[in-house]
Amino acid sequence: MNVVNKLLVIMVSAVVAMTGSIAGGMAVSAGPAQRDALTLAMDRAGITADNLGSCSQILLVESAGSRATIYLYEKNDLGTFVCDESMTSSGWVGKGGVGTAAEYKPVTPFGLYPIEEAFYTGNKPSTGLSSFRITPDTYWVDDPSSRFYNQRVVGTANRDWNSAEEMYISDYRYGFVIGYNTRNIVPGAGSAFFFHVYGQPTDGCVGTNEGAVLSILSKLNASKNPRILIV
DSSP: OOHHHHHHHHHHHHHHHHHSOEETTEEOOOOSOOOOHHHHHHHHHTOOHHHHTTOOEEEEEEEETTEEEEEEEEEOTTSOEEEOGGGOEEEEOBTTOEEOOOTTOOOEEOEEEEEEEEEESSSOOOOBSOEEEOOTTEEEEOOTTSTTTTOEEESSTTOOOSOEEEOOSGGGSEEEEEOSSOSSOOTTSOOOOEEEEOSSOBSSSEEEOHHHHHHHHHHOBGGGOOEEEEO
16 A cells, blocks of 8 residues: 555544544534434424523423423523433323324424413422412313313303313322413313323323422422423
8 A cells, every 4th residue: 555545544534533424435524413402392393592582491391202201491691501400300291292282182282382370289389480279169171162261260150161170180289381372362272281290191281200290390480481392
């Protein structure tokens, strides 16, 4: 092998060592370093930093079928969202996965939504969110013909619905309201989407274990304009 060929082999070997690949005799870049889950999820949802406004907390729900991995990100002093790895947990979404939601369809809505009020049935959990206690008289209306559609009501004095979810159940002992279709409500577009305690595929909510729900509630703060991103 002459000197020129030796130099060519050395140069190609060096490039392959740095990039990790070669094709057709030409070195090919391995591309940028792998990006974090939040960046990839925002890309999937078509969300940019401008869409986040003053949001400084994001709960990311990354689905695979009806299973999910849940991450909590918080903006640091440099304005960068950083994952709190101690908050990461496994969980569940709808039996039909994540997609376009509708009433009576077991699909968790895809996209970015406000994290609204926390709720509980017994002792109030530690949280920076506003919250309400669920009682035996607490309902969430899922009848699209009702003027109270996709709203919480207490009691039945003003009942105009044929169906409503009774919220005084063990699964709702801790959780929060996902702000899907809760503003400018569209009848039939889906209702009663919550993040709560649950251990299997849901009818559209996001579920995880009680410890994870309580830990996440303890971190969330309404002053940080928190959002949930479901992909």
